[in-house]
Amino acid sequence: MANSNIFQIRTEEAPTLPAPVSTTGAIGWMRKNLFSSISNTILTFIGILLAYWIIAPFIQFAFVDAVWTGENREACLPQDGGHGGACWAYVEAYFPQFIYGRYPSAETWRVDIVYALFALLLVPLAIPSAPFKRTNAILFLVVFPIVAYFLLTGLVIGDTVVLPIVETAVWGGLLVTLVIAVTGIVASLPLGIALALGRRSQMPIIKLVSIIFIEFWRGVPLITVLFMSSVMLPLFLPEGVTFDKLLRVLIGVTLFSAAYMAEVVRGGLQAIPKGQYEGAMALGLRFWPMMYLIVLPQALKLVIPGIVNTFIGLFKDTTLVLIVGMFDLLGQIQSSFTDPTWSTPSQGHTGYLFAAIVFFVFCFGMSRYSIFMENKLHTGHKR
Amino acid sequence: MSKKILPLVLGAAMGVAASTAAGATTLEDVKAKGFIQCGVSQGLPGFSNPDAQGNWTGLDVDLCRAMAAAVFGDASAVKFTPLSAKERFTALQSGEVDVLSRNTTWTMSRDTQLGLNFAGVNYYDGQGFMVRKDLGVTSALELSGASVCTNTGTTTELNVADYFRANNMQYEIVAFEKADEVVAAYDAGRCDVYTTDASGLYAQRLKLTNPGDHMVLPEIISKEPLGPVVRQGDDEWFNIAKWTLNAMINAEEMGVTSANVDEMKGSDNPSVKRLLGAEGAFGEGIGLSNDWAYNIIKNVGNYEESFNANVGPDTPLGISRGVNALWSDGGFLYAPPVR
Numbered sequence: 001m002a003n004s005n006i007f008q009i010r011t012e013e014a015p016t017l018p019a020p021v022s023t024t025g026a027i028g029w030m031r032k033n034l035f036s037s038i039s040n041t042i043l044t045f046i047g048i049l050l051a052y053w054i055i056a057p058f059i060q061f062a063f064v065d066a067v068w069t070g071e072n073r074e075a076c077l078p079q080d081g082g083h084g085g086a087c088w089a090y091v092e093a094y095f096p097q098f099i100y101g102r103y104p105s106a107e108t109w110r111v112d113i114v115y116a117l118f119a120l121l122l123v124p125l126a127i128p129s130a131p132f133k134r135t136n137a138i139l140f141l142v143v144f145p146i147v148a149y150f151l152l153t154g155l156v157i158g159d160t161v162v163l164p165i166v167e168t169a170v171w172g173g174l175l176v177t178l179v180i181a182v183t184g185i186v187a188s189l190p191l192g193i194a195l196a197l198g199r200r201s202q203m204p205i206i207k208l209v210s211i212i213f214i215e216f217w218r219g220v221p222l223i224t225v226l227f228m229s230s231v232m233l234p235l236f237l238p239e240g241v242t243f244d245k246l247l248r249v250l251i252g253v254t255l256f257s258a259a260y261m262a263e264v265v266r267g268g269l270q271a272i273p274k275g276q277y278e279g280a281m282a283l284g285l286r287f288w289p290m291m292y293l294i295v296l297p298q299a300l301k302l303v304i305p306g307i308v309n310t311f312i313g314l315f316k317d318t319t320l321v322l323i324v325g326m327f328d329l330l331g332q333i334q335s336s337f338t339d340p341t342w343s344t345p346s347q348g349h350t351g352y353l354f355a356a357i358v359f360f361v362f363c364f365g366m367s368r369y370s371i372f373m374e375n376k377l378h379t380g381h382k383r
Numbered sequence: 384m385s386k387k388i389l390p391l392v393l394g395a396a397m398g399v400a401a402s403t404a405a406g407a408t409t410l411e412d413v414k415a416k417g418f419i420q421c422g423v424s425q426g427l428p429g430f431s432n433p434d435a436q437g438n439w440t441g442l443d444v445d446l447c448r449a450m451a452a453a454v455f456g457d458a459s460a461v462k463f464t465p466l467s468a469k470e471r472f473t474a475l476q477s478g479e480v481d482v483l484s485r486n487t488t489w490t491m492s493r494d495t496q497l498g499l500n501f502a503g504v505n506y507y508d509g510q511g512f513m514v515r516k517d518l519g520v521t522s523a524l525e526l527s528g529a530s531v532c533t534n535t536g537t538t539t540e541l542n543v544a545d546y547f548r549a550n551n552m553q554y555e556i557v558a559f560e561k562a563d564e565v566v567a568a569y570d571a572g573r574c575d576v577y578t579t580d581a582s583g584l585y586a587q588r589l590k591l592t593n594p595g596d597h598m599v600l601p602e603i604i605s606k607e608p609l610g611p612v613v614r615q616g617d618d619e620w621f622n623i624a625k626w627t628l629n630a631m632i633n634a635e636e637m638g639v640t641s642a643n644v645d646e647m648k649g650s651d652n653p654s655v656k657r658l659l660g661a662e663g664a665f666g667e668g669i670g671l672s673n674d675w676a677y678n679i680i681k682n683v684g685n686y687e688e689s690f691n692a693n694v695g696p697d698t699p700l701g702i703s704r705g706v707n708a709l710w711s712d713g714g715f716l717y718a719p720p721v722r
Contacts, residue, residue, distance in 0.1 A: 073589070073699065078592060084592075093435045094435050096437075097433070097435065097437050101437070102433065102437035103437075105436070105437070167462070169462065169464060170437075227469075230470060231469070231470050231473050234473060234474070234477035234478075234479055235473065235476070235477055237477070322425075323467060323469075324467075324470070325425065325464065325465050325466050325467055325470065327465070331425075334426070335425055335426040335432070335433060335465070336426075336433070336435075337426070337563075338426030338427060338428045338432040338433075338586075339426075339428065339432055339433070339434055339435065340428040340429060340432070340586060340589055340698060340699040340700050341434065341435070341699060342435070343428065343586070343589035343590055343699060344589070344590065345570065345590055345591065345592050347590065348563055348590070
């Protein structure tokens with residue numbers, strides 16, 4: 001009898017215990033990732049300290065000490081001898097100017113329509129599952145630029161003024177940034193692809209022209225291009241004949257980024273094995289169908305990061321137009337610093353913070369979209 | 384012929400504003416297009432800066448508006464082109480702007496070598512010093528041993544070197560690339576003195592934490608006469624620019640303001656009558672209507688009104704008249720008479 005207690009026969013399954021607290025949840029994650037060794041623990045604490053040093057004053061500046069409403073500089077003047085917080089009241093007062101530049105306020109609805117149309121056409125174009133891709137693309141690439149052109153510059157038929165003319169000299173702020181960036185982006189990609197194909201062409205003249213074009217535009221800084229177009233060009237033209245400044249900038253920026261784009265695309269073309277070309281030719285495809293159906297889809301997919309890199313660079317380079325007297329977003333913000341009505345110690349910091357936020361939103365958006373497209377299009381190359 | 388056709392064809396093809404036929408005078412061009420194209424700075428507080436509504440304001444801006452009033456009787460018939468310091472002269476030479484009113488210092492080389500004419504001086508500026516009040520300094524001559532904040536590579540730096548050497552004083556330069564950095568360094572106490580053009584000192588003082596703790600010293604160590612510039616070789620237009628400025632100064636001297644100009648038109652004072660076009664045909668002499676000066680004062684105001692509205696003691700800048708007062712008040716402003 002006594003011995004029968006020695007043997008235990010389990011008749012039911014033991015209860016499943018949760019994993020030890022120290023290996024799961026927040027604590028487990030921290031143990032594994034932050035405190036796994038002495039050196040990691042030290043680094044973690046240094047990291048926390050650095051983050052605290054940077055983030056705490058930032059929050060203090062941008063939110064706690066910030067002034068949200070006010071009529072003029074008096075509202076934003078620091079009370080206790082410190083530097084004071086962000087003067088958001090100033091951004092509020094200048095907000096229309098940051099968005100439209102000096103576009104006449106009675107006409108800004110036209111800019112709003114262009115912004116709305118742009119978003120309305122771009123979003124479905126960017127979502128792969130949205131229908132009517134071809135119609136959408138035609139609307140976006142052909143109809144939209146024409147409509148936007150007349151909406152922004154104005155339309156006069158004969159003697160009737162349908163939309164009052166608004167000169168590009170009064171455009172500014174985000175409007176100029178977006179006009180330059182979008183035109184540059186949309187025009188430089190096809191131009192870049194053409195140049196990349198031209199550079200790899202067997203035909204000597206096309207090849208030579210492409211090489212000269214690419215090397216010339218890559219060899220001069222963008223500032224020089226803008227400066228030449230705004231300072232030198234008027235001297236070559238007879239007195240009184242002036243190109244529109246924005247047009248000069250658009251052409252300069254487009255050609256400049258097309259040269260960079262060409263080299264990015266050429267990188268993709270180099271990566272396509274010769275067998276792909278030979279296979280396409282064996283199927284009886286001529287040059288353009290071969291490129292359009294076989295080579296370019298593979299090549300462009302490979303260089304999406306490079307292309308988006310160029311786009312983001314172009315977007316940020318638009319700030320250089322300030323040196324030719326055009327006011328992009330950053331230029332408009334800097335020019336507002338000269339208004340004595342709002343001059344305070346924190347005005348500059350607030351303005352630059354606002355610029356940084358806007359630029360970050362756009363660039364980060366482009367970057368996330370490129371990652372989304374990469375993931376969607378990857379076919380086994382990805383590691 | 385072909386030389387002229389090519390750009391025009393290019394222009395037509397690319398949406399260019401081929402506004403003028405070469406050879407016409409500036410006044411004819413301006414009248415034909417219906418507005419004056421005026422080159423201003425990209426933003427200098429009180430002289431030419433855009434306000435929150437996007438309108439250009441300032442002393443230099445008022446001069447262009449006054450010219451528009453003189454030519455068209457309408458001060459709003461003017462368009463502004465913001466120009467950087469580098470492109471300002473090219474823009475004027477190439478005809479992109481009709482007049483450059485951009486706090487430009489009148490120097491001999493600019494007047495004689497660039498094909499430009501300075502039409503007068505609308506603000507006498509000069510390099511000055513700002514110090515903390517608690518430093519207990521009342522004259523720049525007491526600044527020996529001071530550290531001086533300034534911009535790199537400008538004449539400002541050279542002027543300081545000259546001034547301190549000439550007066551046998553020790554100093555230490557703390558230089559930065561951008562004006563904002565200089566102000567921040569001065570505000571943080573990294574130097575005792577901040578130096579730049581006096582008008583700039585007043586503007587930058589607004590960005591200091593406690594503007595009331597700082598003072599501008601009386602010494603001015605360089606001459607910076609700022610004024611409107613036009614192209615050389617078009618004397619008619621040059622005269623209009625010159626006399627627009629003179630009319631504003633004369634109006635102040637005679638006590639004619641935008642408020643009382645209608646009343647003053649019936650004045651018995653012969654010089655007021657001549658200025659406002661009630662007597663003589665002085666306007667026709669410069670290719671305008673005889674009420675040209677009346678239009679300037681009615682629409683823009685006299686020099687004093689413009690000064691007080693843009694940079695004067697009641698504005699945030701708070702600049703006193705100083706040497707920019709009338710000659711009769713001990714300043715430099717002296718306009719030749721209208722007769």
